[in-house]
Amino acid sequence: MPAVADASLTAQFGALLPYLVVAGGGVLLLLADALSRASRRDHLYLLTVAVLLGALAAQLFGPAPERTALLRGMLGGEAYTQYFNLLFLGIALLTATFATSVFERAARYRTDFYPLLVFATLGMMILAAATDLLTLFLGLETMSLAVYVLVGGQRGSLRASEAGLKYLLLGAFASAFLLFGMGLVYGWAGGTGYADIADGLRGAGGNLLLLRAGLGLMLVAFAFKIAIVPFHMWTPDVYDGAASFVTGYMATGVKAAAFAALLRFCQLALPELGGFWWPLLAVLAVVTMIVANLVALAQDGIKRMLAWSSVAHAGYLMLGVLALLATGRQGLAATVGPASGGAVLFYLVAYSLMNLGAFGVITLLGPDRGEEADRISGYAGLARRQPLVAASLAVCLLSLAGIPPTAGFMAKFYVFGAVVKAGLVPLAIWGVVASLISVYYYLRVIVVMYMQPAGESIHDGRSWETAFATGLLALLILFLGVWPGGLQRLAEVTFRTLAG
Amino acid sequence: MFESVCFYLCGGLMLLGGIMTVASRSAVASAVWLIFAFLNAAGVYALLSAPFLAILQVLVYAGAIMVLFLFVIMMLHGPVMNEDLRSRSRWFWPALALPLAAIAGSAVTLLGRARGGAFPAPAPHGFGRAEQVAALLLDRYLLAFELISIVLLVAIIGALSLGLREGRRT
Incomplete structure (x- = not known):
């Protein structure tokens, strides 16, 4: 009952x-x-x-x-x-x-x-x-x-x-x-x-x-x-x-x-059994972050790259869950627990915004015309042809990489902060190392968009709804990067309702 | 004593049916073995004082669903098998051993518990009758009951949607 x-x-x-x-x-x-x-x-x-x-x-x-x-x-x-x-x-x-x-x-x-x-x-x-x-x-x-x-x-x-x-x-x-x-x-x-x-x-x-x-x-x-x-x-x-x-x-x-x-x-269900999943999840999280980011470095297709990036982000999110489980184990659940849970909730919103933005731009530009249109090199010179769309994609990618002032930076900041507060400093270090690796492949797309001359144009998509939506997402990402406090408090209060 | 013998017999035969379903090389034989497993599952339910579930198991699973399976297999023109499936993969024996080991492991654990006297209490009077199942379905598990209809609806749309593609192209 x-x-x-x-x-x-x-x-x-x-x-x-x-x-x-x-x-x-x-x-x-x-x-x-x-x-x-x-x-x-x-x-x-x-x-x-x-x-x-x-x-x-x-x-x-x-x-x-x-x-x-x-x-x-x-x-x-x-x-x-x-x-x-x-x-x-x-x-x-x-x-x-x-x-x-x-x-x-x-x-x-x-x-x-x-x-x-x-x-x-x-x-x-x-x-x-x-x-x-x-x-x-x-x-x-x-x-x-x-x-x-x-x-x-x-x-x-x-x-x-x-x-x-x-x-x-x-x-x-x-x-x-x-x-x-x-x-x-x-x-x-x-x-x-x-x-x-x-x-x-x-x-x-x-x-x-x-x-x-x-x-x-x-x-x-x-x-x-x-x-x-x-x-x-x-x-x-x-x-x-x-x-x-x-x-x-x-x-x-x-x-x-x-x-x-x-x-x-x-x-x-498991307020007192966090200890069981804990060591297993810690290993999985670290392996996930490192492997996914390393493999993502070698990807040529932008969707494949973002797929590996989403695996890596699951690793960062798992760190937040680990922090929550660890606080339960150490009896810190009442003080630090909601902060860790709230960090995960914040991360999920920020992550959704930036990934939706990125995939929105990809949808807009090349609606799945096979592997050629999907290559990162196909984005060369996009900044000159469609500056606003390129800027939206750049904001989303910077946010995925976790560079301030974007929501992605604040999300990582809260999660890694919760991990440190839970006393898991080595895990936080692995997380930071992994996100440092990730900066390379996100920035590569931006470099291609802004600094390489346009080749033969394979992308010509125009759709005002999608362009408007991705622009809005980029603005939201920037807004959350500069004023994260409101959502962060909301996320923490929200998580508290779960604990009762 | 007699009940225990029946119970373990049904359980063992159900396992055999399950293994043979996976191991058979013809689709029709697999389906028949699956019916066999379902019938034995009905026997297990009956012995666990759930007669209504046992009847449903026979009517719905062994009856309706498996007949549908056999029809589909017939429509696909009998045993369609390619050479890959005809020869056993080298993973066959490991794949067989793993669940058997898991079953043995759980049996040992449960028997160890039984020795400690922690066997569950016998079912109360009237357990497993249609009224009780109905009360559970329409009260405690109402949401699950309704949700299943949505799951099935989605599955039907999905099957139709993916299946229709071939038809439209021709």
């Missing part, structure tokens, strides 16, 4: 309204898609935007989030949920905008993109709000199934089909790991709620073998979804093969959702 009592029925309905809007909107989009002519799809984009904005409004202006359980402790309704729901809905809105600019020019994409995008977003929202192993799994599956199809959804593209198939097969494998692990954890705890696991840990010492085996298997699945070494092998191929706007959606939404679920699981 849940530790937190259920809210009243009306309060629950208010809190569930964003999910209902998104789920109902997805079904509505399917119907609209089926009933409309294949040649016209502008209205599908508008309907998607309406659904997502409606859910955003329901989330923002709904009842104030409380620390209550929803639907018998299956979902948590705290500010933490709200924070991530807003993030996911924002990511989906931007992705739909990037996608529509491509759809105008190329008929290679199917119209079921929009409903699938909406359902994937619903899965992310459920995943981040889950307080029960069952909802965790179902949220993950809703998200994953939709994303598999989004990845493979380019008509006639062999690379996309290959990427979709790879992601589907490996993802199914990871899901099996997750289910098996959950089965063992359920067998140990006697309940599927996070609270049941925490209760079991508080009650019994004794034989933790079953629980540990289960948690180890669950960790494999989490590591696959957030793509940390050695569970990252799918990332370059899948990120490269998918359409650029889908890649941006995966790199930000899927990763943020998996991290949100992981943080919540660590905080609610």
Whole structure:
């Protein structure tokens, strides 16, 4: 039984309204898609935007989030949920905008993109709000199934089909790991709620073998979804093969959702067992940061480079999770814990902004015309041809590298700061070394854009929505780099609601 | 005593069915072995005093779903197998040994526990009847129940969307 009592029925309905809007909107989009002519799809984009904005409004202006359980402790309704729901809905809105600019020019994409995008977003929202192993799994599956199809959804593209198939097969494998692990954890705890696991840990010492085996298997699945070494092998191929706007959606939404679920699981289910995952995660995080950054140095394609960069960023984010686990172990949870959790939340927002910006520009310039258009050398002279777009991409890349005054710098600053406060100085040093390596490959793109003469122009994309959106993202990144305090406080307060 | 014998028999046969499903070289044989595994799983449910689940297992899984599987295999013109699948890969034996070791490991752990007297209490009266399953589905697990419908919907759209591509091109 849940530790937190259920809210009243009306309060629950208010809190569930964003999910209902998104789920109902997805079904509505399917119907609209089926009933409309294949040649016209502008209205599908508008309907998607309406659904997502409606859910955003329901989330923002709904009842104030409380620390209550929803639907018998299956979902948590705290500010933490709200924070991530807003993030996911924002990511989906931007992705739909990037996608529509491509759809105008190329008929290679199917119209079921929009409903699938909406359902994937619903899965992310459920995943981040889950307080029960069952909802965790179902949220993950809703998200994953939709994303598999989004990845493979380019008509006639062999690379996309290959990427979709790879992601589907490996993802199914990871899901099996997750289910098996959950089965063992359920067998140990006697309940599927996070609270049941925490209760079991508080009650019994004794034989933790079953629980540990289960948690180890669950960790494999989490590591696959957030793509940390050695569970990252799918990332370059899948990120490269998918359409650029889908890649941006995966790199930000899927990763943020998996991290949100992981943080919540660590905080609610394993408050006293951080010690178990800790050494394992520390090794994985360091290996991830070093390997991913070194491999990214050698990449010629910009999507492949960003894929490896997203693996590296999963490593930095993992440092924040480690800081949180370490504080739990040292009894510092009350003082330093929220700062570490808040640092991860801040990082996820900053990371989403800069990756969406970068993939938005890539979508704008070369909508997946094969490997040639994807090469970094193809960006030569971009600064002269499209100065504003080049400037947006430059800001995003500088932010990914962690150079002030950008959001990426502040995000790394908070995470590494939390790691040092938790007493893990060596890990922070590894993190700094890794991000120093990364500066080279991010700056290389900027050098090519600004200092090399334009070769034959392979990029000619113009779309005012995408250009406007990426420009806005670049401005937001700069804003968060100069005035990070507001979001940082919000993130910390938000994380505190999770701890209760 | 009789119940325990039945339980371990069903469990063992279910494992055998699972292994043979993976190891069979013809798709039809795999499907039939999977039905065999499902039937034994139904036996395990019945012995765990969950008769309703046992019936559902037979009706839904062994009946409906596997018949669908067999239909699909038939539509794909019988055993379509390429040479790679015909010959066993060198990973076959390790892949077989690993789950067996895991099963043996869990069995040893559980038996060790049982010796300590920590076996779970017997199921209460009325456990596993349709009313109870319904109460769980529509109350405690309502959200999960509803979410599954969305998962399935997404899966159907995905399958249609990826499958239709071939049809449209021709």
